[in-house]
Amino acid sequence: MLGRGTQLLAGALVLACMVLVGPSAPGDTLFARSLPVDAVRDVVPNRVMTWNICNPCEESNADRAAEIATYAPQVIGMQETCVRDIEGIRDYLKRRHGLVYHVKYGTVLQSWGRCGGVPWSPGGFGQAILSAAPMTDSVGVEYPDGGSEDRGYMAVTTMVGGRQVRVFNTHLAQRRQEAVRAKQVRVLATAVARHERAIVLGDFNAVPDAPELSPMWALAVDTDAQCQPPSIGECEVTTDWHSKFDYVFLRGITPLRHRVQSTGHSDHHLVYADLDPA
Template structure:
């Protein structure tokens, strides 16, 4: 019933039409709310990750949340293609033009619409053209299909590889460890790389060891490989408490202001963004 769509990708946006840059002020780490601005241009050094909790959320409200933060690059997880297209369209009406690439992992008739199905997985939106893109399913997804996608685009005036992923659900640590291994092997040659995503694991979990040993660092300055004190900012509703599941991993890039976590009633995950140098 679930059809795997390998490398179902698209890039949309008017040719050569990239919004003009604005200077980004450093952001404070672990803040509870994000900036509101009437400036209709993305912040050229800002990247953002958000699990959209596909199915049943207010897509128009999600578009307004993105417009409030104005990231240069956005990585969505649990994203229905139709919802992403609608978010892209609404952002354009608000003066924010984005190119989009899709990383499909399955055709989903339940979360993404009963009539005719709808591609489900990840998506990356970029305010500058996407030069390269790709999509890969993990060899073992666990109880649901999982995968990662990548694009090459421009962040803060520099060519940057941006990866976006969603790892296996709770109780599947072995699968997550294998997925981390596949992801880090795929990124090994990328000197300037960002990985966005929902890892369903806290930083000290053993399955994330491969991220730390691959020279990736969390944009959250309070997060490290060991148990973290002060604690990393939580990003998701989880049992028995809120947990840090959502990441901006950086290699060859600094985030001088750390990352900011912004709560939203329009998903069970918070938005996480960072200003990159």
Template sequence: MIVAGVALVGPSAPSGAVFARALPVDAAESVVPNRVMTWNLCNPCGVSDVDRAAEIATYAPQVIGVQEACDREVARIRDFLEGYYGLKYHVAYGTVLDSLSRCGGSPWNPGGFGQAILSAAPMTDVVRREYPDGGSEDRGYLAVTTLVDGHSVRVFNTHLAQRRQESVRAEQVPVLAREVARHDRAIVMGDFNAVPEAPELAAMWKVGTDVDPECRPTPTGPCEPTTDWLSKFDYVFLRGVDPVEHGVRATVYSDHHPLLADVDVP
């Protein structure tokens, strides 16, 4: 039985899980170099990091931005992606809050909570910023420079104030937009907690466009929702980068659904 157990898990399997979840037959076989993905992981939701890793491995993006992420959870997801699916990612953490209730740990060493970026290529020039006012909970953005579609791109990941805090988001968005405007090529991912026509997003629409062409301040067609409550809250804004294909992929592992975008970087 011991020998059989070792054979099942394998010498390189990450600790804390017995076996990997099988991927769909049409799952990507390796990292897709021009694909990015944003996903609010939902925390606390009692979801297995094995399942989260399998969800990411199905699409194998070059870059993934996750929100409501605990640093230890992200580390486990990275290990599962490599140990089970052979997908190697670098990680940059954008922790804005130490949270024992959300992320566990000990009273003197609680887990870090916020956003993170996983990239198949190394990341440089990492910047972590908290917004002056996070609303009911500290919020911020994480920015890195990495490769997408074989070219250097500035990538941002953010999580804005909760959905009924419009006035707070109205102060946060210009802070982010000013930084994005400094770059000729940028991809901005995240949970903005607002629909496209929300007034507080005006500054973002001036510096980029969402990968979904139907999602605009004045909708031009059916804007694909990204949440269980059928709202468009999650975005991949592009600046100096061209959209190729996009899609929202339904999941049972969060109340937000992964938004994927294949892009062309000039």
């Protein structure tokens, strides 16, 4: 039998390893949620999703993967992501749900506090895009002014509904930083305007009639048919604090169906849309 001193040392080593790994994967192997009976069984080729997964939050990547697998979009834009979280989510999607995704990262911050890791090799924090089809021409852009935290956008070219399209994913400055977001939207809109067909996913941290979103509304429509300028209608909320901050903007593409699904695994809801790429 092990002596008491050896047991204490082993326990201390386990605890140290848990601290170094960080908060990104608590209980993943123990509390995986099974899919509902009406869950999608394969990737839906014309479906796109945006989801701010909340970070730092004590959530299971197995549960996050199960949420995504329920709706199985072709493309997912995720915000507030750590690289190790996305690696875990993608692994669960493949091993437990048979859904294979490619991944690209739009890391804007190396954050030990948010993403765990070790001080000399902190986890990357920012955005990520998962796509069932390969992605090309990936770019990551950090906004000149991130506000209270570094922010940016990423873009890839991939297939949605059998057609090639440019997909953007962004996370704008936090609430009460309207002037900063206005500058960020101008940078993003300039990039989106170069493409006749584009999908812009993300957490814009602004309600639909916020003045800083005007450049996006001039270029694209949101998939929520009830939520369009000039007179904003009944916009479906996408956050736990009853605001619409999350968007699926379309340029040169027609929306077919829009849905917001609340989840217990983030303070933002899942937002997804089925599109008519033709």
